[in-house]
Amino acid sequence: xxxxxxxxxxxxxxxxxxxxIDGTRALEPATLDIARGETxxxxxxxxxxxxxxxxxxxxxxxxxxxxxxxxxxxDMTSVPIERRNxxxxxxxxxxxxxxxxxxxxxxxxxxxxxxAKERAxxxxxxxxxxxxxxxxxRRIDQxxxxxxxxxxxxxxxxxxPGILLLDEPLTALDAALRDRLRGELNRLLRALGITTIYVxxxxxxxxxxxxxxxxxxxxxxxxxxxxREIYFTPQSRFVAExxxxxxxxxxxxxxGYLVLPGGRxxxxxxxxxxxxxxxxxxxxxxxxxxxxxxxxxxxxxISFIGDRQRLVISGVSNRLFTVDAPNTVQAKAxxxxxxxxxxxxxxxxxxxx
Amino acid sequence: xxxxxxxxxxxxxxxxxxxxxFLLPMARLVVTGAEGPQGAAGYLAILTEPRYRxxxxxxxxxxxxxxxxxxxVATIAGMFLxxxxxxxxxxxxxxxxxxxxxxxxxxxxxxxxxxxxxGLIGDLxxxxxxxxxxxxxxxxxLFLGYLYFSIPRVILTIMAAVQKLDVGLEEAARSLGASPxxxxxxxxxxxxxxxxxxxxxxxxxxxMGAFGTAFTLATNIDVLPMLxxxxxxxxxxFSTSAALSVGLGIITWFILALARSFSGSAVAAAG
Ligand SMILES: Nc1ncnc2c1ncn2[C@@H]1O[C@H](COP(=O)(O)OP(=O)(O)OP(=O)(O)O)[C@@H](O)[C@H]1O
Ligand SMILES: [Mg+2]
Numbered sequence: 001x002x003x004x005x006x007x008x009x010x011x012x013x014x015x016x017x018x019x020x021i022d023g024t025r026a027l028e029p030a031t032l033d034i035a036r037g038e039t040x041x042x043x044x045x046x047x048x049x050x051x052x053x054x055x056x057x058x059x060x061x062x063x064x065x066x067x068x069x070x071x072x073x074x075d076m077t078s079v080p081i082e083r084r085n086x087x088x089x090x091x092x093x094x095x096x097x098x099x100x101x102x103x104x105x106x107x108x109x110x111x112x113x114x115x116a117k118e119r120a121x122x123x124x125x126x127x128x129x130x131x132x133x134x135x136x137x138r139r140i141d142q143x144x145x146x147x148x149x150x151x152x153x154x155x156x157x158x159x160x161p162g163i164l165l166l167d168e169p170l171t172a173l174d175a176a177l178r179d180r181l182r183g184e185l186n187r188l189l190r191a192l193g194i195t196t197i198y199v200x201x202x203x204x205x206x207x208x209x210x211x212x213x214x215x216x217x218x219x220x221x222x223x224x225x226x227x228r229e230i231y232f233t234p235q236s237r238f239v240a241e242x243x244x245x246x247x248x249x250x251x252x253x254x255x256g257y258l259v260l261p262g263g264r265x266x267x268x269x270x271x272x273x274x275x276x277x278x279x280x281x282x283x284x285x286x287x288x289x290x291x292x293x294x295x296x297x298x299x300x301x302i303s304f305i306g307d308r309q310r311l312v313i314s315g316v317s318n319r320l321f322t323v324d325a326p327n328t329v330q331a332k333a334x335x336x337x338x339x340x341x342x343x344x345x346x347x348x349x350x351x352x353x
Numbered sequence: 354x355x356x357x358x359x360x361x362x363x364x365x366x367x368x369x370x371x372x373x374x375f376l377l378p379m380a381r382l383v384v385t386g387a388e389g390p391q392g393a394a395g396y397l398a399i400l401t402e403p404r405y406r407x408x409x410x411x412x413x414x415x416x417x418x419x420x421x422x423x424x425x426v427a428t429i430a431g432m433f434l435x436x437x438x439x440x441x442x443x444x445x446x447x448x449x450x451x452x453x454x455x456x457x458x459x460x461x462x463x464x465x466x467x468x469x470x471x472g473l474i475g476d477l478x479x480x481x482x483x484x485x486x487x488x489x490x491x492x493x494x495l496f497l498g499y500l501y502f503s504i505p506r507v508i509l510t511i512m513a514a515v516q517k518l519d520v521g522l523e524e525a526a527r528s529l530g531a532s533p534x535x536x537x538x539x540x541x542x543x544x545x546x547x548x549x550x551x552x553x554x555x556x557x558x559x560x561m562g563a564f565g566t567a568f569t570l571a572t573n574i575d576v577l578p579m580l581x582x583x584x585x586x587x588x589x590x591f592s593t594s595a596a597l598s599v600g601l602g603i604i605t606w607f608i609l610a611l612a613r614s615f616s617g618s619a620v621a622a623a624g
Contacts, residue, residue, distance in 0.1 A: 060524055081527045088528040094521035098543040107539070108529030159529060 008195035009071040009162035010036040011057060016067035018052050026052040028220045029067065036072075039189055039196040043206040044216030045242070050199040051167055053216075057197060058165050059084045071162060087156030087194070089166040093148045095140045101151050102127070102136040108159035126154040129188065146177050153185070157192060164189075164196045170205065182208055203243050207231070215239050231281075237349050240279040245324075247280045249317045250351075258346065262316035263295040268343030277349045282324040284345035287311065287331060293338030297321060301333055313337070382595050389592030398593070399600040405580070412577040413604065415492060416560035419499040423507050423556045424549055426500070431511030432541075450505045457502070457565020464498045464570060465489045495574050498566040503556035510555075514548035554609045561605045577601050 010033070017029035027049040034040045042050040055061040057069060059081035069076050076084055095104050102123050103110075109119045127133055130150040135143065143151065149169055156164060169185070170178045186209050189196050200206055206213045207227040215222045215230060215238075223230060223239045234240035237248060251258050256270040258278060267278070290296045297316035302309055304327070311331060313321045316339065323339065331337060389395040399405050434446055452460065468474045468489040478486035488494050518541065526536045564578040577597060585594035 058528065060527075081524070082530050082532060085530075086528060088525065090521050090525060092519070092521050094519065094525035096522060096526070096540060098540075107526070107531075111530045111532075111535060155525075155529070 008036060008164070008193070010034060010073075011163060011195060011197070012068075012070040012073075013053070013057065014068040014070065016053070016056050016063035016069065018049070018056060018061060018067075019064055026219055027056070027063075029064070030221050032214065032221070032224070034195060034197065036195055037193050038211045039198060039209055041206040041210035041213045042197065042199045042216060043201065043203060043210075043213050043242075044222075045201055048216040049219040050201070050216055054165055054167055054197060054199050057163070058086050058088055085159065085162050087159060087161030087164045089149075089152045089156050089164075089169045091168045091171060093152040093172075095148060095151055095155070097140050099140075100136065101132065101138050101140070101143070104140065104151055105154045105158050107155065112159065122158060123154075126158050129157075130154040131184075145173050146181060149173065149181060153188070157194070161194060164192070164194045166196065167199045168201070169198075171200070171202070178202075178205075185209065207243075215242060217242075233347065234279065234349065237277055237279070240347070240349060245282050245322055247282065247317070247321050248319075248349075249278045249280065250275060251278070251317065252276070260295065260317050262297045262321075262339075263293075265295055265341055265346060266343045267346045267348065275351065277351045279347045279349055280341060280345055282310070282322040283308075284341060285323045285325075286340040287323060287325045287329050288338045288340050290336050290338040293340045295339040295341065296336060297339065299331055299333050299335050299337060302331060311337075313339070383599055385592055386596035386599050387592070389590075389596070395592050395596045396600065399596060404575075405597070408575040408577055408580045409600070409604070411492070411575055412561060412601075413608070415496060415499070415576060416557050416605075417608075418496060419503060419560040420553050420557040423500055423503045424553055427504050427507035427511050427552070428545070428549075430504075431508045432515050434508070435512045435515040449508055452501055453505045455502075457498075457563055457567070458569050460498045460501050461566040461569025463501065464494050464566070468494055468497065490570055490574070492574055494570050495567055495576070498570065499560045499563060502563065502566065503559055506559075507552040507556055510548050510552035511545065514545050518544055550613055553612065557609065557612075558605050561601065 012034070013030060013032040015029040015031055016027065017025075018027040019025050030053070032040075042053060044050055052061060056063050056067070059069075059076065059079060063069065063077065067077070071084070096107065099107065102120075105126055106119045106123045109122060114122070123136070127136060130153055132147060132150050132154065135147060135151075140148065140151070149172075153166075153169070156166075170181055173181065182205055189209065198205075198209055200209075210227055212224060213227055213230050214224050217238050223235050225233075230239065230243055234243060234246075240246045241248065249258060249260065251260055252275050253259070253267065253271055253273040255272065256268070257264040257266055258276075295316055297313040300312040300314045300320060302311050307327065308324050309327050309329065309331075311323045311325055313323055321339075325331070386396060387393040391398065399409060430449070434442065434449075452463075455463075466472055468487060470485075470487055470489075472487065472489060475485045475487050478484060522540050522544070523536050526540045531539065562578055564582065567574055567576050567579050568582070578601070581594045581597045581601070584590040584597065
């Protein structure tokens with residue numbers, strides 16, 4: 001594994017926008033720095049421009065005039081993909097159907113003129129690393145989805161790329177396999193230490209894999225930050241709602257309290273506003289006796305999830321309120337309960353979003 | 354009536370038609386081929402008699418050359434037409450496929466207009482080189498005619514196959530460092546192999562059996578269909594023409610089977 005440990009290149013995207021010939025504005029000019037060895041996740045809903053940004057970094061798409069892509073400080077904007085030394089894993093895997101598994105993995109080395117013996121050794125190394133021993137001579141159509149994913153990754157990594165680019169590599173797999181491979185992929189990426197840019201629309205994947213996460217919305221960058229920053233201090237309603245579950249509240253603030261139909265909630269600062277947008281994560285709320293909390297509501301429904309239970313409560317704010325309670329809490333639908341929320345758990349968001 | 358016998362009953366018309374229009378005449382043809390003065394050895398004459406053998410070699414060479422050149426031209430043109438959008442593209446495709454409906458006679462006529470005694474090329478070369486270039490009535494004219502005939506057919510097949518190519522595969526190869534040439538060699542051509550075999554087979558078989566063009570260009574060309582025609586109508590040599598016909602069928606079939614088995618692995622892998 002040490003043999004393949006490298007740290008890759010740093011990447012800078014400078015004012016890269018993308019307008020397709022048909023006039024579609026897929027990406028507003030964006031600037032982004034990715035440190036050497038970092039794993040950066042591009043996260044966002046379908047059509048927000050993740051793939052477009054990845055393809056610009058790869059060299060498969062040219063940014064609009066004025067945009068620049070730099071690797072280690074060198075301008076790569078006009079360098080074609082075949083000379084950028086990037087490893088790429090496509091959503092459909094794009095494995096060569098006319099080649100065996102080991103020929104797929106060794107293709108990039110063959111193109112580089114690596115002698116057969118050295119190539120075979122490197123392929124064997126990657127076969128071991130990605131856990132696909134025994135499949136070397138199979139044709140691609142004889143592999144399962146998870147095996148294809150591993151071959152695609154092995155092929156991309158074989159060339160010792162400076163940057164690894166992955167476009168939703170797990171989306172085509174079923175949920176259980178996705179969870180397992182996510183952990184495996186995480187360990188592998190850490191071990192390789194290559195600069196990695198990972199595209200996904202699955203926030204759990206983004207949280208687990210990313211050193212930093214870029215949340216995208218309609219071709220713009222909504223927020224950049226570590227998974228914790230993104231989760232605990234979202235800067236917009238969009239980010240708050242896209243990452244995890246969130247209770248969004250619109251209400252006035254009086255003397256440092258949110259004034260809600262179900263009671264008053266302290267926010268920790270003394271302020272007055274006619275109306276604000278605030279977010280409260282479901283797991284930060286404690287369910288207590290009605291008398292011992294300033295907020296209360298009526299349980300609408302309960303879903304038991306196993307490790308916890310999710311209560312939907314009405315009458316707290318203008319919309320239904322979601323609370324994640326420990327699975328030991330005894331509660332029934334129709335019951336009135338108190339909700340205890342610490343002031344720090346209330347996050348105010350810019351109201352225009 | 355059981356389900357099974359019902360199916361058999363339905364197959365009956367097919368069996369009758371097959372027997373009446375295919376098996377019986379074929380069998381008769383095979384038998385006729387062996388009814389000449391030499392008996393069954395008449396078939397051997399296709400290979401031993403120098404004139405027949407030369408014609409046979411001519412025909413196969415011509416058909417093979419036609420197939421190869423057609424595939425090259427049609428692949429480049431088909432790939433370009435499918436991958437690029439430019440003004441006049443639709444018109445160009447329409448023009449390229451226009452000769453689809455032409456019978457061999459019309460193709461022959463076109464070749465004469467182009468390279469015949471009063472042809473365009475002759476006029477032009479006469480003015481430029483002071484020498485009249487006429488090749489319509491030679492094997493080159495025939496070759497040109499066959500190209501004209503098969504390119505439209507093959508282009509359409511190739512265009513359909515190119516449309517189905519996975520662009521992701523090409524991008525993947527490029528990301529691994531493959532030059533445009535290497536991408537063609539390692540990804541595109543293998544993926545098009547089934548289309549090459551299918552359309553190449555049609556081009557080859559058509560060129561082996563084409564008669565109209567050869568007949569129109571007539572002079573000094575010996576290809577199998579012409580030979581069969583002369584043996585049949587002029588020499589009234591039924592057994593020889595029957596033997597030649599059977600030979601034409603078998604040789605075409607054999608070469609196609611050979612091509613298919615050669616490309617078989619590629620086709621299976623790309624499938
Ligand atoms: N070649 C193209 N021509 C025109 N518009 C395009 C092209 N490719 C993408 N788009 C558009 O650009 C926008 C962004 O596309 P992109 O593929 O980057 O989204 P994405 O975030 O990767 O979405 P998904 O999660 O569905 O893959 C979309 O509106 C899409 O329709
Ligand atoms: Mg995408």
